[in-house]
Amino acid sequence: DQQVKQNSPSLSVQEGRISILNCDYTNSMFDYFLWYKKYPAEGPTFLISISSIKDKNEDGRFTVFLNKSAKHLSLHIVPSQPGDSAVYFCAATRPHTGANSKLTFGKGITLSVRP
Amino acid sequence: GAGVSQSPSNKVTEKGKDVELRCDPISGHTALYWYRQSLGQGLEFLIYFQGNSAPDKSGLPSDRFSAERTGGSVSTLTIQRTQQEDSAVYLCASTPTLGSYEQYFGPGTRLTVT
Numbered sequence: 001d002q003q004v005k006q007n008s009p010s011l012s013v014q015e016g017r018i019s020i021l022n023c024d025y026t027n028s029m030f031d032y033f034l035w036y037k038k039y040p041a042e043g044p045t046f047l048i049s050i051s052s053i054k055d056k057n058e059d060g061r062f063t064v065f066l067n068k069s070a071k072h073l074s075l076h077i078v079p080s081q082p083g084d085s086a087v088y089f090c091a092a093t094r095p096h097t098g099a100n101s102k103l104t105f106g107k108g109i110t111l112s113v114r115p
Numbered sequence: 116g117a118g119v120s121q122s123p124s125n126k127v128t129e130k131g132k133d134v135e136l137r138c139d140p141i142s143g144h145t146a147l148y149w150y151r152q153s154l155g156q157g158l159e160f161l162i163y164f165q166g167n168s169a170p171d172k173s174g175l176p177s178d179r180f181s182a183e184r185t186g187g188s189v190s191t192l193t194i195q196r197t198q199q200e201d202s203a204v205y206l207c208a209s210t211p212t213l214g215s216y217e218q219y220f221g222p223g224t225r226l227t228v229t
Contacts, residue, residue, distance in 0.1 A: 043220030
């Protein structure tokens with residue numbers, strides 16, 4: 001039972017164009033969402049996040065959009081660069097209850113940016 | 116400063132053997148997590164330590180898996196009587212406070228059980 005779904009396993013875009021990575025979730029208790037980027041043989045690195053009280057968060061070339069009613073979020077990268085080629089994980093978490101603040105991850109999307 | 120470190124980076128073991136994986140979190144970080152990523156899967160939560168509180172072990176897949184965190188710093192994940200399905204990348208992450216959602220990951224330990 002996957003609570004965070006990244007249904008497209010891969011995406012290929014031309015350098016300079018927009019990359020749109022999608023993520024859906026099923027648990028309405030999730031209230032904070034994160035995107036992580038992972039290069040081969042390295043651990044995931046935090047990219048950008050959004051709280052459920054917002055519908056958009058922007059950081060440089062990266063923007064995350066949240067549609068709570070649709071339980072959908074997306075990561076936009078504009079303009080895409082070859083160095084953005086990596087696996088992108090969507091993650092979600094519930095409000096802190098006691099000691100539990102684990103992240104629930106999707107399976108990831110492999111982004112390839114063609115020069 | 117130094118990030119999260121894990122050792123070994125790679126481990127090949129025979130089925131039935133025990134293995135220990137080590138994680139050194141970022142200094143001062145109070146929360147520590149273990150995840151694993153099996154081939155073609157996302158990161159799967161295993162266990163979580165926060166300060167002196169009892170760990171959240173809800174993600175451990177079987178009683179062959181255990182973890183300790185000594186002195187609120189270094190953590191060791193132990194897998195007893197390894198099975199082939201235990202083959203995965205085991206990732207450790209830490210966060211500075213209970214209120215922080217962003218987790219800082221180490222490079223992982225790739226475990227292969229033959």
